[in-house]
Amino acid sequence: MSQTDNLEERFRELEREVMGKQQANSQSQDPNKRAEPEFVAVGQSVEAAKTGVESLIAWVNSLNGATKIAAIVVIGLVAFTILNFVFKLVTSAISIGILALVGFILYKVFFETTPNNPK
Numbered sequence: 001m002s003q004t005d006n007l008e009e010r011f012r013e014l015e016r017e018v019m020g021k022q023q024a025n026s027q028s029q030d031p032n033k034r035a036e037p038e039f040v041a042v043g044q045s046v047e048a049a050k051t052g053v054e055s056l057i058a059w060v061n062s063l064n065g066a067t068k069i070a071a072i073v074v075i076g077l078v079a080f081t082i083l084n085f086v087f088k089l090v091t092s093a094i095s096i097g098i099l100a101l102v103g104f105i106l107y108k109v110f111f112e113t114t115p116n117n118p119k
Contacts, residue, residue: 060072
């Protein structure tokens with residue numbers, strides 16, 4: 001029985017320690033900078049993208065002559081390919097949505113039973 005009491009006491013100590021750390025973290029953070037986890041993740045992704053673009057620009061600027069032109073052409077082609085892919089995805093999504101709408105309308109018109117009211 002003493003082992004159970006000892007385990008319970010250790011668990012309570014751990015719980016107090018964790019709660020104390022959470023309260024310390026929440027007090028140390030600026031309340032104006034609190035955000036939902038999704039917004040934090042998006043903000044971090046945007047910052048990472050900005051950092052990546054800045055480092056890419058710095059790398060291209062460090063090149064000289066023909067290598068700089070070749071790098072710009074390759075980066076342009078890659079950017080155009082990615083943009084083309086995104087446009088195709090959007091077009092496909094719109095087409096599937098329109099197809100689903102037409103299918104739903106055809107189902108409602110031809111297959112849904114309507115009560116006949118003979119007079």
